[in-house]
Each structure stands twice: as C-alpha cells, then as structure tokens.
Amino acid sequence: MDTRTRGSDSPPLREKIVINNTIPRVIELVILSLLVSLLVYRVVTLKDQDHHFPWLLALLCESWFTFNRILVMNAKWFQCRTKTYPERLLDRVNESEFPAVDIFVTTADPILEPSMITMNTVLSLLAVDYPANKLALYLSDDACSPLMFYSLIETTKFAKNWVPFCKKYNIQVRAPFRYFTLNSPSMNDESLEFQQEWKKMKNEYGILYKKIEIAAQSTFPCDCDSDFGVFADVYRSNHPTIIKVVSENKEGTPNELPHVIYISREKNSKHHHHYKAGAMNVLVSTSLRGNDKCTFDAKRRLRYYIANGVSSMQGAFYAGSNCFHRRKVIYGSSPNDEIKTGNTDNEYLHKMFGKSNEMRESGAQALSGLNAKTENRRIPSSFIEAAIQVAGSSYEYGTAWVINDRLLDFNDLYFQMGWMYGSTAEDFLTGISIHGRGWKSVYCMPEPAPFLGCTPVTYPVALIQQKRWATGLFEVFFTNKNPLLLTINGKLWFRHALVYVLLCFWAVRSVPEICYAVLPAYCIITNSRFLPEISEPAFLIPMGVFVIHTLYKLWEVKRLGVSIRMWWNLQTMGRVNTMTAWLFGYWNVVLKVLGLSQMVFDVTPKDQNSSDGDDIEDADKGRFTYDSSPMIVPGVVVLLVNLTALVNGMSGLVNIGSRENWLAGFALGEVFCSVFVILCFWEYLKGLFGNGKYGIPSSTIWKSGGLALLFVQLWRRSSQWF
Numbered sequence: 001m002d003t004r005t006r007g008s009d010s011p012p013l014r015e016k017i018v019i020n021n022t023i024p025r026v027i028e029l030v031i032l033s034l035l036v037s038l039l040v041y042r043v044v045t046l047k048d049q050d051h052h053f054p055w056l057l058a059l060l061c062e063s064w065f066t067f068n069r070i071l072v073m074n075a076k077w078f079q080c081r082t083k084t085y086p087e088r089l090l091d092r093v094n095e096s097e098f099p100a101v102d103i104f105v106t107t108a109d110p111i112l113e114p115s116m117i118t119m120n121t122v123l124s125l126l127a128v129d130y131p132a133n134k135l136a137l138y139l140s141d142d143a144c145s146p147l148m149f150y151s152l153i154e155t156t157k158f159a160k161n162w163v164p165f166c167k168k169y170n171i172q173v174r175a176p177f178r179y180f181t182l183n184s185p186s187m188n189d190e191s192l193e194f195q196q197e198w199k200k201m202k203n204e205y206g207i208l209y210k211k212i213e214i215a216a217q218s219t220f221p222c223d224c225d226s227d228f229g230v231f232a233d234v235y236r237s238n239h240p241t242i243i244k245v246v247s248e249n250k251e252g253t254p255n256e257l258p259h260v261i262y263i264s265r266e267k268n269s270k271h272h273h274h275y276k277a278g279a280m281n282v283l284v285s286t287s288l289r290g291n292d293k294c295t296f297d298a299k300r301r302l303r304y305y306i307a308n309g310v311s312s313m314q315g316a317f318y319a320g321s322n323c324f325h326r327r328k329v330i331y332g333s334s335p336n337d338e339i340k341t342g343n344t345d346n347e348y349l350h351k352m353f354g355k356s357n358e359m360r361e362s363g364a365q366a367l368s369g370l371n372a373k374t375e376n377r378r379i380p381s382s383f384i385e386a387a388i389q390v391a392g393s394s395y396e397y398g399t400a401w402v403i404n405d406r407l408l409d410f411n412d413l414y415f416q417m418g419w420m421y422g423s424t425a426e427d428f429l430t431g432i433s434i435h436g437r438g439w440k441s442v443y444c445m446p447e448p449a450p451f452l453g454c455t456p457v458t459y460p461v462a463l464i465q466q467k468r469w470a471t472g473l474f475e476v477f478f479t480n481k482n483p484l485l486l487t488i489n490g491k492l493w494f495r496h497a498l499v500y501v502l503l504c505f506w507a508v509r510s511v512p513e514i515c516y517a518v519l520p521a522y523c524i525i526t527n528s529r530f531l532p533e534i535s536e537p538a539f540l541i542p543m544g545v546f547v548i549h550t551l552y553k554l555w556e557v558k559r560l561g562v563s564i565r566m567w568w569n570l571q572t573m574g575r576v577n578t579m580t581a582w583l584f585g586y587w588n589v590v591l592k593v594l595g596l597s598q599m600v601f602d603v604t605p606k607d608q609n610s611s612d613g614d615d616i617e618d619a620d621k622g623r624f625t626y627d628s629s630p631m632i633v634p635g636v637v638v639l640l641v642n643l644t645a646l647v648n649g650m651s652g653l654v655n656i657g658s659r660e661n662w663l664a665g666f667a668l669g670e671v672f673c674s675v676f677v678i679l680c681f682w683e684y685l686k687g688l689f690g691n692g693k694y695g696i697p698s699s700t701i702w703k704s705g706g707l708a709l710l711f712v713q714l715w716r717r718s719s720q721w722f
C-alpha cells in the first residue's frame with residue numbers, strides 16, 4: 001500500500017500536549033518579586049550598614065541568583081510534552097520502508113567501563129524491535145583492547161539465541177543482567193516451554209559472563225595467526241585502525257542478527273583524538289552505508305520541568321546517549337538547505353568529505369535526503385578498505401569533517417559537520433550547533449523507559465562526572481557555538497539560547513554559592529550582618545524567598561511522585577556538587593581560557609550495580625564514600641568555617657548579659673543559615689568522623705582545617721576595615 005495514502009488516513013505518530021502552568025508561574029513571579037525587593041532593599045540600605053563588605057557581597061550573590069532565577073523561569077514558563085505513538089508506525093509505512101539505522105556504542109577503557117556492561121548495552125541494542133536487516137551495530141573501542149574484541153565475538157554468539165528469545169516472548173528488558181535480576185518466570189503464569197527456554201538463556205548468559213570475566217583477569221594471548229594478531233604490540237595511544245566485521249547479515253533477512261562491527265580508530269601522538277567526539281566522528285564516517293539515521297547508547301535524564309519547557313521551544317537537548325540523529329543533520333545541513341550534490345567529484349563534496357570516494361558518495365546520498373534502498377546497500381565487509389582510510393587520524397584534516405575548534409576558510413561559521421570539538425561535553429556542543437542551524441528536536445519517552453544507562457554510585461565518581469559536565473558546559477560559552485552568538489548569527493531561538501546559557505553557567509554558579517555559604521559564618525565570627533535583623537519587617541523578604549522556594553521545590557518533586565527523602569537528597573547534593581565539582585569545573589575553564597592548562601576528558605567509571613532511572617533512589621540511599629580528591633576540600637572548608645562560627649556564636653551567647661539584649665545580640669538569621677549549610681553538608685560531617693572509605697582522608701581534613709583556620713583569622717583581622 002502507498003505510504004502517503006496510508007499516512008494521510010492514519011492517526012498522528014506524535015502530539016504535543018500543553019500543560020497548564022498558571023500556579024507555578026504565579027509562584028515563580030512571587031519569588032522573583034521578593035528577590036528584586038531584596039536587591040532594592042540592599043542597595044537602599046547599603047550606606048546605613050556598619051559593615052559594608054558582607055552586605056555588598058550578599059548583594060552581588062543575590063544579583064546572580066536573581067539572574068539565574070530569570071533564566072529558570074524562562075526555561076519553565078511554557079510547559080508541554082510530546083506524546084508518541086510508535087505502535088502506529090506500521091499503519092503508515094511498510095516495514096520494508098523503514099530507514100536503515102546505524103547504532104553506535106563507544107567505550108574507552110575496559111577497567112573504567114567493564115566490558116560486561118558494554119556487552120549488555122550491545123545485547124539490548126541487537127534485540128531492539130526493528131528489522132535486523134536495517135540495523136548495523138558499531139562498537140568503537142578507544143582502548144584498542146583485545147578483551148573488548150573477544151567480548152564482542154562471544155556476545156554476538158550469545159545474541160544469536162538471545163535476540164530470537166526476546167523477539168519470541170516479547171521481552172521488554174533486553175539487557176540480560178537486568179532481565180535476569182528483575183525477573184524469574186512465575187510457575188503458574190508462564191508456559192513450560194518459556195520456563196525451559198528462560199532457564200537455558202540464563203545458563204548461557206552465565207557462561208558468557210564467566211568467559212568474559214576469566215578473560216578480563218588473564219593476559220590476553222594475541223597469536224599472530226589468529227583474529228587477535230592485530231592487537232599484538234599495539235599501544236592504546238599509538239596503533240593503526242583496526243576494523244573487524246564480527247557478524248554480517250549477508251542475506252539481508254529481517255530475523256537474523258544485525259551487522260556487528262568492531263572499530264578501534266587510529267591513534268598516534270601527532271593528532272589529537274578528541275575523545276568521544278572524535279570516536280563518534282569516526283563511527284559516522286566509517287558506517288558508509290548511506291543510511292538515514294544513527295543512534296547512541298542509552299541514558300535517561302530526570303530534568304522534567306526544564307525538558308517540558310524546552311519542548312515548547314526548539315526541543316530536547318542532545319545529552320549524548322539514547323538519541324537518534326538524521327545523518328544529513330550530522331553532515332551539517334540546515335532545515336531548508338537545498339543541497340545540489342550532483343556527481344561525487346564536485347568541489348563542495350570534496351571540501352566536505354575529503355578524498356574518499358565512498359565517503360563522498362555516502363555524504364551526497366545523505367544530504368540529498370535519499371534513503372538507501374535495502375537491496376542496494378553494501379555489506380560492511382565490502383568497504384573495509386574505505387572505512388580504514390576514513391578512520392585514519394589525519395583524514396579529517398583539510399575537510400569540513402570537523403575541524404570545529406577553529407574556523408577554517410569556510411566563510412560560514414556554521415558550516416561544520418559531525419560531533420563538535422572544543423568541549424568535554426561534546427554532546428551539548430553538538431546539540432547547540434544543530435539547534436543553531438534551526439533544527440528542532442523532540443523527546444520520545446515511552447513508558448517504560450526503553451533504555452537505561454549507568455549512573456555513578458559512589459561519591460568520588462559522581463564528582464568526576466559533575467566536574468566534567470560543568471567544565472564542558474562552561475567551555476561552550478567560549479566557543480563559536482556560544483548560545484548568544486548562535487541567536488544573533490544563527491537560528492537558535494532567543495528563549496532557547498537563554499536555557500543554554502542557564503546550563504553553560506553551572507560552573508559559574510559555584511562562585512556566588514560558595515560565597516553565600518560562608519557569609520553567615522563570616523558574619524557570626526566578625527559580629528556583622530548580611531541579613532536584616534529579625535525585628536525589622538525587611539527580614540520577611542529573605543525568609544519569604546527561602547520558605548516559598550523550599551515549599552515550591554517540594555511541591556514540584558511531589559508532583560513527580562518523588563519522596564521527601566529523595567527531595568532532600570537532591571537539594572543537598574545540588575548544593576554540595578555546586579560548591580565542589582562545579583567550582584573545579586569553573587577553574588578548569590578559567591585556566592584553559594587563560595591558556596594555562598589543557599582540558600582532559602575523565603571517563604566516568606561505570607558500575608554494573610547502577611542504572612539511572614528507577615534505581616536513582618536506591619543509589620542515593622547509599623552512604624557517601626570518599627577518596628583523596630581535592631574537590632572535597634572546598635566542601636570541608638565550608639563545613640568547618642560554619643561549625644567554627646556556630647561554636648563562636650554559642651560562646652558569644654553565653655556572654656550576653658540581660659535577656660533584653662539576647663535577641664538584639666543574637667544574629668538569628670545568620671545562625672539559621674549557618675545551620676542550614678551544615679545540614680547540606682551533613683554527609684561531610686559524618687565523613688569527618690567516618691572510618692575507611694566512609695571517612696574523609698585525614699590529609700584532606702588537615703588541608704581543609706588549615707584553610708578554614710586561615711580564613712577565620714583573616715576575617716577576624718580584616719573585619720575592622722570593611
């Protein structure tokens with residue numbers, strides 16, 4: 001049946017649902033007016049203060065918080081969500097007309113990212129509900145590890161049984177480590193045949209697990225005459241391109257396995273490899289089938305209200321994982337481009353895609369919007385030579401194929417392709433550049449979530465991840481993909497640009513937050529004030545902001561069905577991350593901008609016991625563990641100065657004579673703030689007394705103690721001058 005005829009009669013595949021947002025808007029406006037009143041009050045009363053410094057510092061911090069509030073309000077002002085109906089797809093097109101999809105999985109370190117986790121990702125992707133002859137899975141291994149290659153071979157063998165099992169019984173959870181943990185067939189509900197097959201699968205998965213575990217613990221033999229010979233004498237930072245076709249669906253049958261290809265791109269000291277962005281570019285250029293779409297490994301983000309807010313603008317952020325891109329978008333086109341590619345020798349294609357004929361052919365096809373017909377597509381083993389050529393570390397030089405961190409001789413600032421370089425959050429940078437060309441994106445969030453990813457389960461790992469994100473987001477501000485630039489010169493909507501600015505400034509937020517967190521301690525120690533006295537009516541303004549904002553946040557998370565405990569965890573983690581990891585992110589970028597340091601991509605260690613999504617709460621319930629990371633130091637200093645201030649305040653209280661003087665002499669607002677900061681750092685407080693990995697290392701405590709002492713002494717001595 002004709003697609004268009006069927007399509008026009010069929011119900012839509014997605015619809016936008018506008019959510020009534022009146023009450024939150026009123027609350028946001030109340031908070032904003034209180035913040036503005038506070039700023040006005042501070043300016044007007046500045047000259048009357050005995051101590052100008054804390055008052056002025058509070059004014060600066062609160063100005064930043066007000067600015068941030070406006071950005072948040074903008075992000076959440078209109079709320080809508082997209083409801084998708086993938087089940088209606090077959091009413092519109094025949095399965096044979098589905099576009100071909102390339103699936104990209106990246107890995108960079110078999111220790112930090114254990115191969116079994118990567119293999120579970122591979123298995124769940126091989127079993128997706130999509131005709132297998134339209135799929136090809138590419139695994140990029142930046143560690144050039146024979147273990148990863150071996151794991152992929154063994155996993156593909158297992159997949160030959162696992163994928164038909166998933167399809168036959170319509171298994172929804174297709175990563176075996178999760179499936180076999182969550183499920184065991186109930187004897188009454190399931191057929192005997194299913195129970196037997198279930199046991200067989202579980203047993204086979206156990207064997208696979210053991211094989212990979214044993215291989216991971218032993219030195220890998222790379223016999224020259226075996227498939228592993230290419231791994232002999234290679235170093236992860238210096239080796240030629242290795243491409244191996246692990247499995248090929250030669251007949252093009254929908255019920256076989258998809259193609260499975262292993263790629264370790266060339267690395268050497270002459271050319272920067274650009275971390276994940278570089279790996280993704282090699283994947284997109286080596287998957288030369290002329291496909292229409294490509295997609296990533298999986299992850300889900302819980303930023304509900306911001307996500308609904310951007311859905312009313314240009315749409316979803318690209319968060320690196322679990323995302324579909326159209327190839328022509330990755331190849332740098334804009335929505336209304338009419339690209340006349342003509343023959344593959346034309347100058348434009350040469351400039352864009354370089355000297356590889358296959359690359360130009362693939363590019364021309366994707367840019368012209370044509371989807372390769374299944375029967376015309378070549379099998380991977382037929383273009384290995386070409387793939388090796390384009391995976392070379394120097395191939396992209398001299399092409400538009402991403403020399404993104406500098407402007408080439410192309411006049412058009414936005415004429416750049418692939419994953420963008422110049423930020424450790426390559427996803428954010430690539431996403432903003434796509435929106436900057438005028439594209440829109442949508443969230444597709446079926447229930448249950450189709451893919452989950454790993455979330456850090458230990459605090460030191462969370463710190464590494466948060467630092468990299470804060471660094472990467474802030475770096476974008478200093479590239480030619482700055483959101484404001486993209487609004488002025490490109491097609492990024494102004495309101496959407498402000499949401500990007502909000503995210504770019506995560507790292508910057510650490511500075512006012514840390515100042516604000518030590519202000520109460522400063523005031524108590526130096527007997528000064530940064531809040532109106534409790535007897536003044538103006539005291540109601542900061543109190544109102546605090547109470548209304550806290551209740552509002554509580555209401556927001558309650559509407560999402562999140563527990564109060566989880567809300568408190570999110571609150572405190574928000575404060576702790578900002579003042580520790582994000583502060584380091586801030587300095588990373590400042591030093592980079594000043595030319596004093598180079599950025600490094602720290603891979604987030606993965607743990608099989610974690611997955612973001614439903615288990616967030618469980619993961620957060622765990623106790624904090626610590627290592628000797630310097631990122632902990634600012635948090636301990638903030639805690640120690642506030643503890644010192646409270647002790648100081650209490651001893652001052654003992655010395656206050658009459659009862660009438662009690663209230664006047666006691667800085668109630670400041671004491672309350674100090675206690676609140678200590679509550680936010682409660683886990684740190686426990687860490688000061690904890691043992692083993694649950695304790696903050698004594699070297700960190702000494703360093704932080706020294707700094708705290710220094711600050712307290714400096715404050716005492718300098719307070720007379722401010």
Ligand SMILES: O=c1ccn([C@@H]2O[C@H](COP(=O)(O)OP(=O)(O)O[C@H]3O[C@H](CO)[C@@H](O)[C@H](O)[C@H]3O)[C@@H](O)[C@H]2O)c(=O)[nH]1
Nearest residue numbers: 106107108142275276279299319320321424425465603604
């Ligand atoms: O030289 C490198 C470095 C990293 N990676 C891969 O990049 C991915 C992302 O790195 P990871 O440390 O896992 O970052 P996460 O913080 O866990 O991931 C989120 O944040 C990243 C951007 O900061 C996005 O790229 C990810 O898709 C997103 O899930 C991993 O699969 C790595 O294997 C490479 O392929 N080559």
